[in-house]
Amino acid sequence: DQQVKQNSPSLSVQEGRISILNCDYTNSMFDYFLWYKKYPAEGPTFLISISSIKDKNEDGRFTVFLNKSAKHLSLHIVPSQPGDSAVYFCAASDFGNEKLTFGTGTRLTIIP
Amino acid sequence: DTGVSQDPRHKITKRGQNVTFRCDPISEHNRLYWYRQTLGQGPEFLTYFQNEAQLEKSRLLSDRFSAERPKGSFSTLEIQRTEQGDSAMYLCASSLMIRDSHNEQFFGPGTRLTVL
Numbered sequence: 001d002q003q004v005k006q007n008s009p010s011l012s013v014q015e016g017r018i019s020i021l022n023c024d025y026t027n028s029m030f031d032y033f034l035w036y037k038k039y040p041a042e043g044p045t046f047l048i049s050i051s052s053i054k055d056k057n058e059d060g061r062f063t064v065f066l067n068k069s070a071k072h073l074s075l076h077i078v079p080s081q082p083g084d085s086a087v088y089f090c091a092a093s094d095f096g097n098e099k100l101t102f103g104t105g106t107r108l109t110i111i112p
Numbered sequence: 113d114t115g116v117s118q119d120p121r122h123k124i125t126k127r128g129q130n131v132t133f134r135c136d137p138i139s140e141h142n143r144l145y146w147y148r149q150t151l152g153q154g155p156e157f158l159t160y161f162q163n164e165a166q167l168e169k170s171r172l173l174s175d176r177f178s179a180e181r182p183k184g185s186f187s188t189l190e191i192q193r194t195e196q197g198d199s200a201m202y203l204c205a206s207s208l209m210i211r212d213s214h215n216e217q218f219f220g221p222g223t224r225l226t227v228l
Contacts, residue, residue, distance in 0.1 A: 004154075032214040043116070043203055043219035044155065051214060089154050093214065098143065098207070099168065100217060102154030 003027045004092050006103035014111050019077040021106050023090030026071065030092040034100065035064060035075045038087045047088075048075070080110045114138060116220035118204050124226045125194055132190045133223045137206030144187050145217060146179055147203040148172065155203050161187060162209060194227045201225075 005024045013019045023033075031052035036044035050057040050064045050073070057064050063076045077084055087107050091100040117136045125131050137144045143162050147155035158177070159169045163184035173179075176194075181187040191198055201224050205217035 034216060036219075041221070041224075043118075043205075043221045046216045046218060049214070049216055091154070095214070098209070098214070098217075099145065099157040099160060099170075100147075100155070101157070104152065104154050 004090055004101050004103040006090055006106050008106050010107040012109045012111055013080045015082060016079045019080045019108055021075045021088050023073050023103055024071060025092050029094040031095050032093050033066060033073050034091045036089045036091060044089055082110050082112055084108060085110045116204055116206050116218055118220040118223050120223055121221060122224050126228050127194060127196060129194055130192045131194060132188055133202055134186060134188050135204030135220060136186045138218060141206035141208045143207045143209045144181055145205040146189050149201040149203060196227045199225055199227045
């Protein structure tokens with residue numbers, strides 16, 4: 001049972017444009033959501049998070065949007081840069097149980 | 113470097129052998145997690161510690177797997193009688209648990225295990 005789903009295995013975006021990565025979840029107990037970025041042969045690197053009491057969180061070029069009624073979140077990267085090319089994982093946890101449940105990842109390729 | 117470190121980075125072993133991995137978390141972090149990642153999947157939770165106490169183990173963690181964090185600092189993950197299905201990237205993460213708040217987990221580079 002995949003509780004966190006990333007339905008797009010890959011995404012290609014022109015440099016300078018906006019990248020939008022999507023994530024859906026099924027467990028209504030999840031109340032904290034994170035995005036991680038992963039390069040080959042490295043561990044995931046934390047990017048940005050959002051609590052369920054918010055619907056938007058911004059950090060520089062990265063913005064995460066949360067739609068609780070749709071159980072959907074998205075990560076916007078603008079402008080996209082070549083160094084953003086990596087695999088992006090969406091993850092979720094519920095309060096009091098800090099283990100993360102991850103999606104299967106989306107490979108983002110930024111085209112120069 | 114003050115991040116999470118893992119040793120070894122790569123391990124090749126024959127089926128039936130025992131292996132042990134080590135994780136050194138960020139020094140002030142009181143929580144330590146182990147995850148496993150296989151090809152094409154996201155990391156899957158295995159177990160976690162708060163200080164030296166092991167608080168939860170996943171059903172993925174068969175009785176061949178054991179994890180310890182004896183002094184609340186570094187942790188070891190041992191796999192006994194390895195099987196080919198154990199081949200994966202084993203990831204360690206740490207976080208600073210603050211009451212009544214969520215805290216992001218910081219991951220190490222992982223140990224890639226190949227069982228022949």
